[in-house]
Amino acid sequence: MGCGQYSGELEAPTFGSLLRRLRDQRGVSRERLAFNAGVSASYITHLEKGDRGNPTREVVEALTRYLGRLVPLTDVDQRQLIDLAGLDAGELPTVEELRAVVTADMHRALTLHRPNLAAYVDMRGNLLACNDSWDEAFPGASQDGNMLRWFFSHEMSADVLVNWEADLRRTVHWMRGLIGRSGNSDGFIDLLRELGEFPIFRQVWAEGGVEFAPHVWTMQLRNPVTGLRRKVVAQAGRLQNALYPGQVVAILGIPA
Template identity: 35%
Template structure:
């Protein structure tokens, strides 16, 4: 049976639009929630997020395109957005997800299980989920064994410069440290969480080797040589690892999937 076009109000190509921050906030504000079964008025949303009514109006009218992390986090909480919607909100505002969203990935049972399944499936190769600031979200047992202390320490740079084991297992520690500092400098140029960045730099600034390498002003984007050499801390056996990195598609905020392929 053929249906007339007007039976379901079919959209034409001209009527389809890419998602916008204004449309998303308006739609989610009108949606029923646990606390607001009838949705919220603009005034209620402004009061609940501690923003001015005028600013909420600007967001919904498309005049405020890049709200900061504070207002985005507040909007996400008041509108009761789930993890995917929260990340979408940040992306519509041309921002990266806030640290609270990364914690949701790190501690959410379903998201954590999905990440863990992927990482364990890659055994015996090294695998870890790492966020854009180089914080380790999760890793498999091969990664933890090859890079002892890194998962517990959390941040790649902090581990490299404060954990003595990093100089034991990284055969070319100086090269890898210089590369990592250069990549972190590139990340720092657009890091959304400036307070956390400055805190880490103050901490690492107490390490002479970090101060020396940071002072070089070196900037790096990616690796030119995908292979690096590790030493097994128990057997002293030296082996090569070939690095592959991908954008992960597991639930939660964007992060990198680091894979260290072992040689034959």
């Protein structure tokens, strides 16, 4: 879990990099892909290099349709390609902007959920607010301010999470999916740079796995004081705030 020597930038998944991988897997040239999608080969080159704006929905559909005819796209690859196209994406709000929309009533709701775990996080794992039960379950997370960074940097995380390695791999795969869903890879560059300081993160990131976080999942937690284990069912839901719809996620953890 310790920091190792940092060696180069980690690249966030992009529409161009995924398109190139899918094209290479099928052994199809840029020219052939372009012809069948109704665009120019130079446009495909620009898309893959990332030096052209987001493609239109029609172009994305044409690309996925032709690639899928050659070799069927997995549900994950198809969803990730559409997400990374960023058709409806905008700038990601800052942590300060998101914390400002957590109202007094929302804070009270966290308190009312005790002794269950409850918190608000954003798409980058920033902890916007939480109750005491969350603090007790994940010591040091509030001070760090980011659940992903805490996961890799805090010495207690491997003690608290019984299935730490499996949870770690699952979390990194979810992060790839979230980057795609955000449609804004640039908004994750700073976080990737920080997490890239940890060799285990770099290793799992290099595997390239993508998953999409479910609304309900289970965690095996260990009490850091008593050592007692418990299974928690976590439930997540996006809040449709008028300013930043879908950017704040409410998580509630209840006993299994």
